[in-house]
Amino acid sequence: EAQVTQNPRYLITVTGKKLTVTCSQNMNHEYMSWYRQDPGLGLRQIYYSMNVEATDKGDVPEGYKVSRKEKRNFPLILESPSPNQTSLYFCASSLQASGTSTDTQYFGPGTRLTVL
Amino acid sequence: AQSVTQLGSHVSVSEGALVLLRCNYSSSVPPYLFWYVQYPNQGLQLLLKYTSAATLVKGINGFEAEFKKSETSFHLTKPSAHMSDAAEYFCAVTVAGGTSYGKLTFGQGTILTVHP
Numbered sequence: 568e569a570q571v572t573q574n575p576r577y578l579i580t581v582t583g584k585k586l587t588v589t590c591s592q593n594m595n596h597e598y599m600s601w602y603r604q605d606p607g608l609g610l611r612q613i614y615y616s617m618n619v620e621a622t623d624k625g626d627v628p629e630g631y632k633v634s635r636k637e638k639r640n641f642p643l644i645l646e647s648p649s650p651n652q653t654s655l656y657f658c659a660s661s662l663q664a665s666g667t668s669t670d671t672q673y674f675g676p677g678t679r680l681t682v683l
Numbered sequence: 684a685q686s687v688t689q690l691g692s693h694v695s696v697s698e699g700a701l702v703l704l705r706c707n708y709s710s711s712v713p714p715y716l717f718w719y720v721q722y723p724n725q726g727l728q729l730l731l732k733y734t735s736a737a738t739l740v741k742g743i744n745g746f747e748a749e750f751k752k753s754e755t756s757f758h759l760t761k762p763s764a765h766m767s768d769a770a771e772y773f774c775a776v777t778v779a780g781g782t783s784y785g786k787l788t789f790g791q792g793t794i795l796t797v798h799p
Contacts, residue, residue: 571726600786607692609773609789610727625786657726659787672787674719674726 569594571675573658579681580648588643588678590658598661599641600625600672601633603654610657616641648682655679685710685776689790697798702746702761704793706774709755716757717775717787718748727773733757744768769797 571592580586592599600615602625612625616635630652632644641660645652656678661670690705708714715734719727731742738750744767748759757774774790 602789607791609687609791610775610787611789612786615786659727671729671732674728676726677724 569673571658571660571673573656573675573678575678576676577679579683581683582649583647586645586648586680588645588656588658588680590641590643590675591639592641592658592660592673593639594660594662594673595638596660596662596673597638598670598672599635600659601631601641601643602657602659603627604657604677605654613643613656648680650682653680653682685714685778685788687774687776687788687790689772689774689793691793692791693794693796695796695798696764698766699763702759702764702768702795704759704772704774704795706748706757706759706790707755708757708774708776710776710778712778714776714778716748716750717777718742718746718757718759719773719775721771721773721792723770730759730772764795764797766797766799769795771795 574589597618601613602610604610611627613631614633616622658675659672661672686709688707717732718730720730721727730746731740733740733750741747746761771792771794773792775787777787
């Protein structure tokens with residue numbers, strides 16, 4: 568089944584304790600992206616990757632890191648989480664091979680993060 | 684830069700009634716527009732997308748949307764609401780190329796409630 572998976576689905580942590588949220592897609596997509604969803608703000612892009620070893624900042628990158636060493640995986644790293652990073656996080660992927668922006672983005676199920 | 688405004692954070696309808704969810708966009712270049720649906724505790728699922736072909740776009744689950752350039756709108760409609768339509772709906776915009784490569788800019792979301 569074609570899908571985007573994220574782990575963990577729920578995470579409660581404390582301020583300053585490094586964490587990683589994994590994202591994996593099995594559709595051979597080139598483009599991957601991380602979003603955070605906050606009430607009343609919709610989804611905002613954190614980072615994106617156009618291909619392996621190619622990542623770039625989105626609208627709200629502060630406090631986050633990403634890496635893209637393999638095509639299928641795009642982990643989100645919070646080196647020193649803070650309470651304002653409490654949010655619902657979504658990973659997404661799309662084919663995006665030719666540069667068109669009309670490719671459908673497929674979303675993972677989400678990771679609900681609470682930072683105390 | 685592009686942006687999206689969804690009018691009404693909450694919409695309530697009776698089962699069988701017309702569903703109308705409003706979306707207005709702003710873009711300096713021709714946009715590509717999307718509607719996504721999010722069911723409770725799930726990721727986002729694409730309902731339909733406008734990619735500069737037909738202005739009336741039909742999607743899944745009986746939804747459709749019409750692109751109106753003169754009104755900069757892309758409202759989502761369904762003739763007859765069903766209880767299973769209760770969810771949060773997001774309108775999103777992107778443009779081809781440029782520094783916004785592949786980025787979806789989302790509206791704030793509209794929660795649809797369907798009453799028996």
